[in-house]
Amino acid sequence: MRIQVRRTGGFAGIDRHAEVDTSGRPDAQEWQSLAERAFASGRGTPPVGVPDGFSYQITVDGKTVYCADPRLTEEQRKLISRVLKEGA
């Protein structure tokens, strides 16, 4: 499973992008389950965010959903921070 996260906006307006390929990872199962739950509560179109709030695109195996601060689910928040931290 290929998980990509793109973050745009924010006070600084600086984009960040990272991705994780779970194949061959010992924790692949955990990543996939987290990604599926985060993806399920995403939206098909970008939500109207709040001023200076981050906007996110979560792409799992080529399909994309959207979400925005501060209204993220726990799974979305966890997935986004893990991908941006551990991904390449």
Next chain:
Amino acid sequence: MTTNGGFEPVFCTVVPPHVLDKLARNDDPALSGPARRTLMRDSELRGKRRVTTEFALAAAPTAKAPSDQPLRTVYDAEHRTALPGTKVRGEGEDPGQDATVNRAFSGLGATFELFLKAYGRHSIDGDGLPLDATVHYDENYNNAFWNGEQMVFGDGDGEIFLDFTIPIDVIGHELAHGVTQYTANLTYYGQPGALNESMSDVFGALIKQYTLGQTAAEADWLIGAGLLAPSVTGKALRSMKEPGSAYDDDVLGKDPQPATMDDYVRTGRDNGGVHINSGIPNHAFYLAATQLGGHAWEKAGQIWYDVLTGGELTDRAFFTDFAKLTVKAARERYGDGGEELQAVEKAWEQVGVRIL
């Protein structure tokens, strides 16, 4: 205003919107009534809702004049994301040990003071709205935002960004989003979104200058100075004096802001580049303010404030709509042929925004 049907024409043809705004708040119903109706009718014509939201309280029989003192509360999210978090400092309470809390608290006070002293505005809604801020939001959170009701500040990750309460202009920027929400309510996308961002940078910069007592010539015109971690190559996040020059770093990349319409950036990211193209109206404000000299909040700031709150700026305004209204406001407040009008016209011309 062609459809007033001869009803109270004095308010429709002579009185500028900012005066109407003031009249509408008058305690004497003979004065406030017609002004309020004119503003309402005006706003109905454009399908806007600001007057009803803004005057809902003023119209209530129990309404009284809002206080000249702010009503501030700072909360601590304790590195989680639930808002507002735990209350850590209220109005009238002494500073505590946490410098972040104290900075947020005094930043709220400075913002309240500028809007009141310079423009006679009582808090962000013009009616004494309590000012709430949450600090220590999430972990290593590299951002600050306005959620529609309050300000939220992250601590930064220490590698790229430091604590977002450090620059007072960032605090002012977030609160100014509240002022915009209660007035022109500029849509947060594309050009109206970039205007929304620019309003926050302009008033954020003015709050810093007011606090330091700086003239336009003395000010650094930077947004977010002191926010970048020491390892980052840059001086701030944005420069109103020289958009595009704030940083140039291996990790952050280069400041993408244009200074003129020639370099306007078309993009779908960042809500259509709201933090990018804001460089254009930001630079126009800088040019007008430095041309006029003295304290930037007094003349240039007053003109921008007149437009933001005057009721004619629509929520879908483009740069050119805004620019034309600043020209009109400069003329109405300072007279035809004055240096203010000239400075405003020249500023927009220099950044390539049409005013004719």
